[in-house]
Amino acid sequence: MHLLHDRMRRTIRRYALVPPDGRVLVAVSGGSDSVALAHLLHRLGTLEPFEVVGVVHLHHGLRGAVADGDAEAVEALARDLKLPSHLERADVRALAAERRLSVEEAGRVARLEFFERAAAEAGADRVAVGHTADDQAETFLLRILRGAGTRGLSAVYPRHGIVIRPLLDLSRHALREFLRIEGIAFRDDETNDDLGIPRNRVRHELLPMLRDRFAPGIDAVLAREARLAREDADWLEEAANQVAAQVVEVHEGSVVLDTVELLALPPALASRVVRRALGTLASGRFIGLDHVDAVIGLAQGERPSVSLPGQHANSAGDSIRLTSADAGAASSASPRSSTPAEFSYELRVPGETVVPEAGRRLTAEVADVPDRSSLASGGDEVALDAADLVGPLTVRGRRAGDRFQPLGAPGRRSLQDLFVDRKIARGDRDAVPIVTDSAGRIVWVVGVTIAHQFRVTERTRSVVVLKAR
Structure with missing residues (x-):
């Protein structure tokens, strides 16, 4: 058990998955990986400077009574750990039809939107999910078979937005052994044995064959290759971002x-x-x-x-x-698509990021504070207290459940309400860039306001200046 804790602690620290004094929700399906994650992370939270503040579970509405049993098991686990549970039900098939997605992709979208809402309601900084080294290896092989480039071969990222994966350096076998020794029950998903699903064929046929006949340590090899691909892809994405302004014009x-x-x-x-x-x-x-x-x-x-x-x-x-090609997308009365623009780019400090979805270019630089009267806190140029920011920064589109405390406001409020109060047209809201820090906190709603907690005060010694053009 101590070995698992140590390896998970190293993963969390290596990738800065949780900010200091962070609040973490654990996403639990009821399966072995997520159940082990809940127990391990809950115990580690008593030793590390973060707190596990609840368990979340989304019922996808796909597997009838079996899924009902999963939800009941998750509620029981939360009671055992003396944690609040946040459960929600979704109609994933209806969502897939509405958004013209596959059921699998619609499930992923529903989960991410649920995580955002649950985190906002619980005041959490992160949502931990139970992807393991096995998942990393399976994803890498699947993407090779599908002809992915370096970004695709990066496989499963340790962190994406508020979602973190503390188990990426641990195997499914080690987690199941932990559960066996501790006498902790979990649910088996029968769909994991369906060989009609490509991932299951990789899991049950391809990977065992590679371990037996070519390389017993193939999982570690594939995880290392995914990390190298991720590092290359990150550098190339940043380089592409720098040259995009010379090539692309958004109208x-x-x-x-x-x-x-x-x-x-x-x-x-x-x-x-x-x-x-x-x-x-x-x-x-x-x-x-x-x-x-x-x-x-x-x-x-x-x-x-x-x-x-x-x-x-x-x-x-x-x-x-x-x-x-969407009807009405080019109409002057409705210049933007009604489907929210999903984008997310890193904004380095100092650095520059082009956001074609918004037709904007954002820059960031660090400066001293010679004259506070000249520092802006709204519009297209703002100054923020550098000491309070946890980098790197991210520029993204708005998401369901976004909440923050606008400058001068008495408390937190929804981004949706802010847009209404500031009379930002409904058709323009999806193209407003949102700057967040690595803790997932909203820092700046571009062109509108900064978050109150990042304002410049008498104690400020250096600032980050953000500009949008």
Whole structure:
């Protein structure tokens, strides 16, 4: 048990998964990995500077009485640990039909939205999920088989937004052995044995064969390869972000790419710039390598036009124009799609980030505080107390359940209410960039206000200046 605690503690510290004095919710499905996570993290919270403040569980409405039993088991676990439980039911099939997603993808979206709501209600900084080293290896192999690039081969990230994965360095076997020794019960999901599901074939057939016939330590090898791919992808994404402003222009209902500038880029950067541009009008639809290659082909003169997810691309002279294929997207009365733009980019300090979904460029720099009267706290340029920020910063779109304390406000309120009070048009709200710190806290609603806790005070010794253009 002490070994598991030590390895989980190292993972949390290595990737700074939890801020100091952080509040953590644990997502529990009822299966072995998440049940072990709840027990281990709850015990570790008594030794580390963070607190486990509850258990969350989403009933997907897919597996009838079996899923009901899972929910009951999670409630029982929460009682055993003397933690509050946050349970919610979703109609994932209806969500899939409404948003034109697969049931699997709709389930993922429903979980993330639920996590955001639950964290906001509980005042939590993070939601821990039970992905293990086995999940990392399975995901890496699946993405190789599907032809992923370095971003895809990064597999499962230790942290994404408020979601953290403290078990990534632990095996499923070690966790089940812990549960066996401790006499802790868990639920088995019968769908995990369905070999019609590709991940299950990798889990039950491909990985055992690789362990038996090629490399007993293949899981560790694949985890290391995923980490190296992640480091390469992060660097390339940052480099692509720096050059995107030379290539991409975002207009109402369309995106224009400069083909001369695009073809002058190294292929690894060009493909990332194109993928980001396509994502602006894709309305959440999947953008694959074939779609990126099609746009590169347009730039090289292979064809005059092509239809892509959520948009059409047409080549004319030295530019490619992407226009939305969704009805009414290009209308002057409704210039943006009604589907929220999902985007998230890192904003380094100092650094610059282009946000094509919002048609904005954000910069960050550290400065002294020679004259507080000249420091702004609203509009397109703001100053924040550097000591209170936990970097790196992230620029993202709004999310369900976003709450924070606006500057000068008496307490926390929803971002939705703030938009209404400030008379920000409904069609403009999804394109307002939101800057958060690595603890997931809202720092700046661009063009509107900063969060009260990051204001400059008499005790401020240095500031981070953020600008939007």
